[in-house]
Amino acid sequence: MRYLDEYRDPVLARRLITEIRAAATREWSIMEVCGGQTHTIVRQGIDELVPVRMVHGPGCPVCVTPLEVIDRALAIAARPEVIFTSFGDMLRVPGSVTDLLSAKARGADVRVVYSPLDAVRLARRNPGREVVFFAVGFETTAPANAMAVLKAAEEGLANFSMLVSHVLVPPAIAAIMESATVDAFLAAGHVCAVMGWTEYEPLAEKYRVPIVVTGFEPLDLLEGILMAVRQLEEGRFAVENQYARAVRRTGNPAAQGAMRRAFSVSDQTWRGIGPIPASGLVLAPAFASFDAAVRFGALGVTAVEDPACIAGEILRGTRTPLQCAAYGTRCTPRRPLGAPMVSSEGTCAAYFNAGREPQP
Amino acid sequence: MTRPLALSADPIAATCPAPLAENERVLLGHGSGGQLMAELLADLTPRLGTPALDDAAIVVTGRPEIVLSTDSFVVTPRFFAGGDIGSLAVHGTVNDVAMMGARPVALSLAYIVEEGLPLEELRLVTASVARAARACGVPVVTGDTKVVGRGAADGLYLTTTGVGVRLPGACVSASQAQPGDLVLLSGPIGLHGVSILSTREGLGFDSEIASDTRPLHRLVATMIAAGAQDVHVLRDPTRGGLASALNEIATASSVGIELEESSLPVPAQVAAACEVLGLDPLHVANEGCLVAFVAQEAAGRVLRAMRRLPEGARAKLIGRACDAHHGRVVMRTLVGSRRIVDMLVGEQLPRIC
Numbered sequence: 001m002r003y004l005d006e007y008r009d010p011v012l013a014r015r016l017i018t019e020i021r022a023a024a025t026r027e028w029s030i031m032e033v034c035g036g037q038t039h040t041i042v043r044q045g046i047d048e049l050v051p052v053r054m055v056h057g058p059g060c061p062v063c064v065t066p067l068e069v070i071d072r073a074l075a076i077a078a079r080p081e082v083i084f085t086s087f088g089d090m091l092r093v094p095g096s097v098t099d100l101l102s103a104k105a106r107g108a109d110v111r112v113v114y115s116p117l118d119a120v121r122l123a124r125r126n127p128g129r130e131v132v133f134f135a136v137g138f139e140t141t142a143p144a145n146a147m148a149v150l151k152a153a154e155e156g157l158a159n160f161s162m163l164v165s166h167v168l169v170p171p172a173i174a175a176i177m178e179s180a181t182v183d184a185f186l187a188a189g190h191v192c193a194v195m196g197w198t199e200y201e202p203l204a205e206k207y208r209v210p211i212v213v214t215g216f217e218p219l220d221l222l223e224g225i226l227m228a229v230r231q232l233e234e235g236r237f238a239v240e241n242q243y244a245r246a247v248r249r250t251g252n253p254a255a256q257g258a259m260r261r262a263f264s265v266s267d268q269t270w271r272g273i274g275p276i277p278a279s280g281l282v283l284a285p286a287f288a289s290f291d292a293a294v295r296f297g298a299l300g301v302t303a304v305e306d307p308a309c310i311a312g313e314i315l316r317g318t319r320t321p322l323q324c325a326a327y328g329t330r331c332t333p334r335r336p337l338g339a340p341m342v343s344s345e346g347t348c349a350a351y352f353n354a355g356r357e358p359q360p
Numbered sequence: 361m362t363r364p365l366a367l368s369a370d371p372i373a374a375t376c377p378a379p380l381a382e383n384e385r386v387l388l389g390h391g392s393g394g395q396l397m398a399e400l401l402a403d404l405t406p407r408l409g410t411p412a413l414d415d416a417a418i419v420v421t422g423r424p425e426i427v428l429s430t431d432s433f434v435v436t437p438r439f440f441a442g443g444d445i446g447s448l449a450v451h452g453t454v455n456d457v458a459m460m461g462a463r464p465v466a467l468s469l470a471y472i473v474e475e476g477l478p479l480e481e482l483r484l485v486t487a488s489v490a491r492a493a494r495a496c497g498v499p500v501v502t503g504d505t506k507v508v509g510r511g512a513a514d515g516l517y518l519t520t521t522g523v524g525v526r527l528p529g530a531c532v533s534a535s536q537a538q539p540g541d542l543v544l545l546s547g548p549i550g551l552h553g554v555s556i557l558s559t560r561e562g563l564g565f566d567s568e569i570a571s572d573t574r575p576l577h578r579l580v581a582t583m584i585a586a587g588a589q590d591v592h593v594l595r596d597p598t599r600g601g602l603a604s605a606l607n608e609i610a611t612a613s614s615v616g617i618e619l620e621e622s623s624l625p626v627p628a629q630v631a632a633a634c635e636v637l638g639l640d641p642l643h644v645a646n647e648g649c650l651v652a653f654v655a656q657e658a659a660g661r662v663l664r665a666m667r668r669l670p671e672g673a674r675a676k677l678i679g680r681a682c683d684a685h686h687g688r689v690v691m692r693t694l695v696g697s698r699r700i701v702d703m704l705v706g707e708q709l710p711r712i713c
Binding site: 043048092 | 385386387388389395396399561622637638640688690693694695696697698699700701702705706
């Protein structure tokens with residue numbers, strides 16, 4: 001199969017594992033930034049085969065969306081005039097008291113879409129309803145969300161708006177380097193397909209840390225790990241590109257252009273981590289009328305996290321799910337306490353779905 | 361004359377578990393064939409006063425044994441690549457009867473029709489039912505039609521009930537898997553679920569993926585003829601996919617199951633679509649394949665018999681039952697590590713990126 005089979009070849013995988021074992025003289029800590037990478041690593045058991053401590057990063061967009069934003073989404077979705085649209089992942093994320101799936105069962109008009117442009121289409125077809133799109137994610141989803149706003153503005157769709165909670169990877173890497181001890185990073189290939197890797201070069205320089213732009217298939221990850229280990233062993237700290245089939249140094253300028261038009265950079269709170277300066281996107285002033293948070297105003301939202309949840313430490317990579325007392329008992333994908341147990345890209349869900357259990 | 365029912369004689373009062381919290385509602389995920397559904401059934405079946413219910417049951421013991429199964433069909437869209445709600449309703453029930461090691465002999469058919477459905481569509485579905493039943497050699501012998509007001513149903517729902525006669529020598533059940541049994545799969549997985557999803561959501565994948573809906577009773581007859589009592593378990597992994605079916609068998613039979621990821625037949629289009637949507641092919645519904653647990657010494661014979669029929673032409677060995685990690689399904693991954701394969705939780709939700 002083109003593009004999949006060749007990156008899942010068992011023989012090549014074993015060869016790479018052997019090379020990593022030969023190259024590593026000590027147990028380096030390497031953080032994979034993206035939740036898609038965590039998913040593959042845990043699902044394939046890659047972290048159990050390489051002599052490296054894999055630290056799972058904050059790159060699950062569902063996981064880092066602040067609780068207040070989820071509660072706000074629930075409050076907006078409950079309004080009778082609203083058609084609330086979202087990617088599927090967000091529907092099961094617990095707010096303070098409920099989630100969007102349960103809101104749907106109670107009569108809220110919540111719909112899964114596969115593209116924000118589908119939400120724009122819904123707005124066009126339902127002029128009597130308010131169509132709200134839940135715009136979350138990293139730099140990967142931002143260009144399409146930007147396109148949706150630009151399209152809605154161009155068509156003058158007054159009944160379309162977006163609840164925006166966009167986050168950016170490089171400021172998160174900087175925040176992690178300020179507090180945690182990670183020896184190298186695997187940067188998220190899809191994010192870099194949009195943004196390129198120039199913004200990672202100053203980070204590698206400042207924190208003297210290797211950063212390898214890496215894909216999502218088993219062989220991509222093994223190769224990314226090998227490249228990071230080699231840099232560490234040789235004492236280098238450069239930005240290298242494992243994911244050459246998809247990523248160029250300057251990224252995708254057209255996508256970046258759409259983002260720059262529709263969004264401005266802002267301070268952003270990450271669920272479980274806290275505020276990180278200049279780490280998020282909000283709608284640019286010219287498009288403020290499409291901001292659902294503005295349109296629907298204050299909704300009396302008060303967010304309360306479950307005290308047992310250690311999502312913050314999980315997202316910073318300082319603890320693993322197996323060190324959480326609620327993991328697999330009070331907190332399961334069926335009844336998640338925190339967001340990392342929801343999405344298949346969340347570290348806790350990735351562990352749980354792969355059947356990982358605390359050692360007795 | 362009525363008399364008050366003594367509390368102790370009330371099977372519901374006697375067996376009812378703690379009630380679900382009053383504010384709980386039915387979610388779509390309760391119908392997904394995964395863990396949520398298992399929880400719902402654990403709540404409901406005791407209220408029926410019967411033991412846990414399976415997809416089909418033996419209702420007359422002795423010779424021959426008579427098997428009964430019923431199933432409702434609510435699929436949207438009603439017409440999809442590879443089939444439609446009519447053929448699906450025939451195949452689904454024929455297959456549930458067949459998975460008991462039985463030969464289906466008759467079907468009933470009930471319609472719930474929403475006011476306003478184009479009559480032509482009802483005719484098309486009925487013609488499809490007739491065609492599928494004829495191809496199966498199983499007649500539709502009775503039926504019912506109800507019409508409900510606009511908005512009270514989504515177009516058209518079908519319910520089929522099937523009666524079957526157990527094949528001589530068959531003694532299959534989900535609880536009969538033995539350590540050492542080999543796990544055989546009759547064909548590729550994931551086609552039905554991906555076909556429905558891509559048609560429903562208008563995802564427009566370049567290559568059309570057709571549902572695998574088809575009857576499996578002839579395949580079952582061939583397998584029982586080749587393996588008789590050595591065929592221990594038969595199951596068609598529909599909603600919840602292969603992962604949920606195998607987990608149910610592992611639990612019911614108290615065995616462990618070991619799978620080889622490299623031997624799982626996932627068609628290229630299914631793998632690609634699942635990759636895009638963030639789904640696991642092991643959790644995606646099938647309507648035209650079965651999984652069998654067969655004693656090792658008979659497995660080669662049964663596999664060869666399967667491959668002689670078109671619906672079993674691509675049958676293969678995918679794993680084995682073992683006497684460790686009871687109730688769990690463990691898969692050797694492509695890179696040589698091991699992971700547990702769990703049931704689907706609720707609805708499959710496409711991920712963000």
